[in-house]
Amino acid sequence: MKALRRPSSLVAVLVLSAAIALPSLARAQASRTRGPGPDTRRVLVTTFRGDPDAGVKAANEIRDRIESEFSIRELMPTSKKNIDTSLVGSGYKPDSALSPNDIQALARMVRGDEIIDGTVVKSGAAYRITARMFLPRDVAMSQPLVTNMETNNFGDAAKTIVKEYDQARKQIKDNGECENGIRAGKLNDAIAAARKGIQNYPKSTLLRLCLAQAYVSMKATADSVRPWKDSVLAVTKEVLALDKGSVIAWRLQVDAYKSTKDTANLVGALLGYMASDPTNATLREQVIAEVIALGRADLAVPIAKQLVAENPGDPNYARLLWLVERAAKQWKDAVAAGIAYAAMDTAVADSGYFDRQIEDLNADSSYAKVAEMAAMAAAKYPKSTSYLLQKAQAERRSGQLPAAKASLERALALDPKVNGANYLLGQIAVDMGQVDDAIKYAKADLATSPANKDRAATLLLSMGKKQYEVGTASKKADDYKKALPILQAADEISPSPTSKFLLAVSAFQAMYANYESLKTSHSCEDFKQANDLLTIVNINMGPGGSVDANTAKQIMGVAMQFGPFFDAAIKKYCK
Numbered sequence: 320m321k322a323l324r325r326p327s328s329l330v331a332v333l334v335l336s337a338a339i340a341l342p343s344l345a346r347a348q349a350s351r352t353r354g355p356g357p358d359t360r361r362v363l364v365t366t367f368r369g370d371p372d373a374g375v376k377a378a379n380e381i382r383d384r385i386e387s388e389f390s391i392r393e394l395m396p397t398s399k400k401n402i403d404t405s406l407v408g409s410g411y412k413p414d415s416a417l418s419p420n421d422i423q424a425l426a427r428m429v430r431g432d433e434i435i436d437g438t439v440v441k442s443g444a445a446y447r448i449t450a451r452m453f454l455p456r457d458v459a460m461s462q463p464l465v466t467n468m469e470t471n472n473f474g475d476a477a478k479t480i481v482k483e484y485d486q487a488r489k490q491i492k493d494n495g496e497c498e499n500g501i502r503a504g505k506l507n508d509a510i511a512a513a514r515k516g517i518q519n520y521p522k523s524t525l526l527r528l529c530l531a532q533a534y535v536s537m538k539a540t541a542d543s544v545r546p547w548k549d550s551v552l553a554v555t556k557e558v559l560a561l562d563k564g565s566v567i568a569w570r571l572q573v574d575a576y577k578s579t580k581d582t583a584n585l586v587g588a589l590l591g592y593m594a595s596d597p598t599n600a601t602l603r604e605q606v607i608a609e610v611i612a613l614g615r616a617d618l619a620v621p622i623a624k625q626l627v628a629e630n631p632g633d634p635n636y637a638r639l640l641w642l643v644e645r646a647a648k649q650w651k652d653a654v655a656a657g658i659a660y661a662a663m664d665t666a667v668a669d670s671g672y673f674d675r676q677i678e679d680l681n682a683d684s685s686y687a688k689v690a691e692m693a694a695m696a697a698a699k700y701p702k703s704t705s706y707l708l709q710k711a712q713a714e715r716r717s718g719q720l721p722a723a724k725a726s727l728e729r730a731l732a733l734d735p736k737v738n739g740a741n742y743l744l745g746q747i748a749v750d751m752g753q754v755d756d757a758i759k760y761a762k763a764d765l766a767t768s769p770a771n772k773d774r775a776a777t778l779l780l781s782m783g784k785k786q787y788e789v790g791t792a793s794k795k796a797d798d799y800k801k802a803l804p805i806l807q808a809a810d811e812i813s814p815s816p817t818s819k820f821l822l823a824v825s826a827f828q829a830m831y832a833n834y835e836s837l838k839t840s841h842s843c844e845d846f847k848q849a850n851d852l853l854t855i856v857n858i859n860m861g862p863g864g865s866v867d868a869n870t871a872k873q874i875m876g877v878a879m880q881f882g883p884f885f886d887a888a889i890k891k892y893c894k
Contacts, residue, residue, distance in 0.1 A: 363431030380477035776813035819863030
């Protein structure tokens with residue numbers, strides 16, 4: 320169960336309640352047979368988070384166990400009455416389960432030297448209990464006592480927890496010496512204190528964290544030549560084996576992997592660091608940014624989704640998810656996230672938004688949706704021709720040729736010289752087999768800009784080649800002849816060996832396909848057409864022969880034989 324939150328901080332409120340809390344503590348002490356000594360340490364045990372009733376029972380059993388097993392001259396628990404009085408005076412209900420930070424504030428008020436907190440949740444017919452000890456100065460300086468212990472007997476659970484707590488307390492003195500050594504710059508003394516304490520309590524996480532901090536401190540000393548990074552990693556791995564939720568251990572690992580430029584392990588450390596502090600939204604955003612920078616945006620997607628789920632209706636997190644899914648190249652999800660983001664804040668649907676959405680839909684080959692998105696953008700920016708061009712391109716890709724043509728005509732109506740519109744119209748004409756339109760639009764594209772010469776010629780060349788292949792399949796002269804005007808237009812725009820070779824071959828094949836009929840023909844027109852085809856062969860095969868020298872040689876050899884035959888027939892029949 321989360322701690323109850325109040326408008327003012329618990330720290331401030333507890334200061335105001337000092338007059339109530341301290342007398343209560345004094346009365347509790349006076350009720351004991353012998354009062355605490357000047358060195359008696361005080362441990363604060365608060366209601367465990369989770370199941371409300373079980374949380375109270377668990378804390379009560381632990382307090383009672385400590386009170387019965389420890390001499391008051393050594394250790395005493397803060398009484399439940401004192402805790403409840405402080406909570407009520409601060410505006411909380413008695414037995415409230417507090418967050419670690421609020422427990423830390425309460426410990427300062429009631430002069431707690433050590434803290435035991437934890438969680439208890441229902442698990443089937445039993446309860447699952449996790450408990451830890453931490454020091455008031457830093458909630459992250461944590462020592463696990465039990466983890467996910469299942470039981471129905473809170474007295475037995477308290478016995479186990481207090482027994483482990485008794486062992487864990489052995490590290491406190493050595494931990495203090497270790498921390499003092501770091502503060503004084505006596506790092507070897509700090510390391511020695513930590514290692515000694517670990518020998519006395521092998522499960523220690525506090526001493527290992529201090530040891531790791533000592534190695535980190537070597538960066539700025541004359542001992543920096545020592546392998547401190549490897550030592551930090553070795554020690555923090557031991558900590559995480561004992562406490563996988565150690566925020567400090569994960570943070571130190573992240574820093575060490577960054578220093579060693581170990582990006583492979585850095586990603587895992589960043590995700591572990593984030594998981595160790597699950598309520599820290601700022602940390603999650605930081606981890607997302609770093610994971611994306613490391614090229615693993617896919618690992619950041621679940622984090623961003625969780626942030627959106629936890630903050631419904633928040634446009635900042637909606638935008639974060641959109642950007643993360645784009646970085647992860649999860650195009651469909653990214654587009655949906657972008658739409659959701661724009662629905663929360665319509666002002667974000669600017670040209671940049673539409674450009675990204677169209678880019679992602681194209682990457683996903685969702686061309687019909689590209690056309691829809693471009694139509695929305697064109698409606699918002701009616702004087703823009705770029706969205707009409709993108710709409711037309713998407714419509715063409717999705718097979719909507721008439722719609723694509725209409726979109727381009729709208730763009731040209733806005734700007735007759737808009738670059739690319741005539742070229743796209745030429746492509747559509749090619750798709751529809753409209754030869755005259757294809758030639759018209761290719762020439763119009765060239766008129767828009769001389770720089771378009773090669774692409775306009777290539778467009779017609781590709782169309783002419785396809786028509787030549789139709790003739791090759793059918794062996795019909797008419798099919799070969801259909802390729803000629805297209806290839807001639809391509810060669811006029813940008814002469815090339817390829818266009819000339821295809822012209823010559825197409826003309827020869829058309830001429831040759833009619834050869835048998837010419838043998839019995841008495842038509843002047845038939846022989847004139849055949850001679851025109853031969854002229855095309857003779858003019859173009861020379862400059863185009865380099866494309867296929869062997870074929871050119873064979874064709875020219877046959878063409879030379881046709882020449883005298885056509886000349887004689889024309890003299891005879893064309894009078």
